[in-house]
Amino acid sequence: MNCDEVRQLLHAYIDDELDIAAALQIERHLPDCPKCRKEVEAAQVVRTAVAQPAIYYPASAALRDRLKLAIRSEAGEMEAEPKAGLFTAWRKRPMAFSGLAASLLLIIGSLFLIFPSGAPRGQVDELIGSHVRSLEADHLLDVASTDLHTVKPWFAGKLDFSPPVLDLAAEGYPLIGGRLDYLGQQKVAALIYRRNKHVINLFIWPGEGSSQTQTGRGINLIRFECKGMICWAVSDLNAGELQQFADLFKAQKAVSTRY
Amino acid sequence: MSLHATTSKFESAVLEHLDAAHNLARWLMRNDQDAQDVVQEACMRALRSFDSFRGGDFRAWFLTIVRNTSFTSLRRNKTSTIAAGEQSLEVGAEVAADPEVYDPEAIAIRAANVNWVRRAIDALPEALREVVVLREMEGLSYKEIGRVAGVPIGTVMSRLARGRTQLQTLLVEMDQSEPRTTARESAR
Numbered sequence: 001m002n003c004d005e006v007r008q009l010l011h012a013y014i015d016d017e018l019d020i021a022a023a024l025q026i027e028r029h030l031p032d033c034p035k036c037r038k039e040v041e042a043a044q045v046v047r048t049a050v051a052q053p054a055i056y057y058p059a060s061a062a063l064r065d066r067l068k069l070a071i072r073s074e075a076g077e078m079e080a081e082p083k084a085g086l087f088t089a090w091r092k093r094p095m096a097f098s099g100l101a102a103s104l105l106l107i108i109g110s111l112f113l114i115f116p117s118g119a120p121r122g123q124v125d126e127l128i129g130s131h132v133r134s135l136e137a138d139h140l141l142d143v144a145s146t147d148l149h150t151v152k153p154w155f156a157g158k159l160d161f162s163p164p165v166l167d168l169a170a171e172g173y174p175l176i177g178g179r180l181d182y183l184g185q186q187k188v189a190a191l192i193y194r195r196n197k198h199v200i201n202l203f204i205w206p207g208e209g210s211s212q213t214q215t216g217r218g219i220n221l222i223r224f225e226c227k228g229m230i231c232w233a234v235s236d237l238n239a240g241e242l243q244q245f246a247d248l249f250k251a252q253k254a255v256s257t258r259y
Numbered sequence: 260m261s262l263h264a265t266t267s268k269f270e271s272a273v274l275e276h277l278d279a280a281h282n283l284a285r286w287l288m289r290n291d292q293d294a295q296d297v298v299q300e301a302c303m304r305a306l307r308s309f310d311s312f313r314g315g316d317f318r319a320w321f322l323t324i325v326r327n328t329s330f331t332s333l334r335r336n337k338t339s340t341i342a343a344g345e346q347s348l349e350v351g352a353e354v355a356a357d358p359e360v361y362d363p364e365a366i367a368i369r370a371a372n373v374n375w376v377r378r379a380i381d382a383l384p385e386a387l388r389e390v391v392v393l394r395e396m397e398g399l400s401y402k403e404i405g406r407v408a409g410v411p412i413g414t415v416m417s418r419l420a421r422g423r424t425q426l427q428t429l430l431v432e433m434d435q436s437e438p439r440t441t442a443r444e445s446a447r
Binding site: 010011012015017035038039041042043044045046047048049050051052054055056057058059060063064066067068070071072074075133136139182184 | 263266269270273274277278280281282285286294295296298299300302303306307360361362363366367370371373376377380391394395396400401416419420423426427430
């Protein structure tokens with residue numbers, strides 16, 4: 001190997017990534033070549049400098065705690081969906097499940113019966129988690145616009161449904177934009193409204209269910225159905241005003257234009 | 260395995276590699292708040308797709324998600340220099356065009372100052388910075404780095420060579436008027 005060839009491989013040699021034959025050739029070259037030796041030495045100095053512990057940024061204890069909470073909150077949602085767990089297990093071991101097909105159908109059937117009527121606790125936790133995350137810097141909006149004719153088309157192609165979008169600025173709940181979000185494995189639309197200084201996340205996905213209110217960690221949640229969609233309004237706004245917002249959104253649907 | 264057991268397994272794996280995840284995100288994002296946001300977002304993404312993780316190297320799998328989340332965030336914030344960096348990398352990507360090799364002792368003097376080393380790493384193009392961080396701070400193999408950064412092993416090798424060479428140049432040529440860290444600070 002000549003000097004140029006050696007230099008091509010010098011860093012792989014330093015990192016012990018060469019096969020033995022190539023490494024030996026380089027080791028034969030180095031004693032005769034001060035220039036290559038110098039380059040190896042310089043690279044080692046840089047490596048040591050970058051690898052020193054003072055340079056490293058470990059995760060803070062606060063981040064660790066925050067992530068533990070977030071993981072458990074998200075996992076709570078997954079646990080509230082045993083349907084998904086059974087499905088996964090079935091995919092992995094189809095034979096073990098073949099004899100249970102009938103009872104599986106029964107179970108899945110009953111799950112469908114159960115879930116539309118009451119929101120699983122895990123889902124509420126996840127809605128709260130998603131709301132809280134959205135308030136962190138740069139997480140709130142994917143599309144920033146007070147114009148429903150901008151926000152609504154933005155969702156097209158990103159979702160397999162078209163969420164109802166309303167401008168409630170005149171009622172004191174201006175639309176400020178939209179965001180794509182995930183609840184469990186499901187893509188959902190999130191509309192963001194403002195009431196004074198409070199942010200309202202309105203999560204929307206296809207489905208049906210009765211109206212319902214929940215509170216958790218100082219955040220109010222209201223579920224209602226609108227145009228064949230499940231809507232969850234989530235905010236730290238007081239329960240009364242949030243209910244007014246939910247009623248307005250639901251009611252305007254009934255009388256206003258169809259999009 | 261029950262969902263609960265899966266979650267515990269995921270949680271302990273994430274916590275085990277959280278320092279690596281944060282360190283990578285911090286070097287890519289270059290500020291604390293963005294790094295923390297990216298790590299949390301990556302963590303949620305990883306949890307949602309943990310199903311698709313078929314065993315093997317969790318660290319590389321998780322760091323890939325952290326890396327991709329970082330770049331998505333950088334592009335979203337339009338502060339990314341990756342496009343320009345990539346372009347210059349395409350040209351003569353194999354080996355830097357005979358760069359000057361500085362005297363190792365001159366580099367060592369500069370490298371003793373933690374702040375200068377930090378500034379030099381920060382000044383690297385993202386594509387070089389990520390391979391330097393993954394190799395020198397996390398000790399990943401070329402193969403693992405290739406997987407995380409989504410490039411062939413040969414590219415890892417040439418980027419690492421360029422990254423180290425540029426770091427030498429940056430350290431030696433760095434403006435000396437910058438405040439020095441005190442000995443106490445650098446010892447931390």
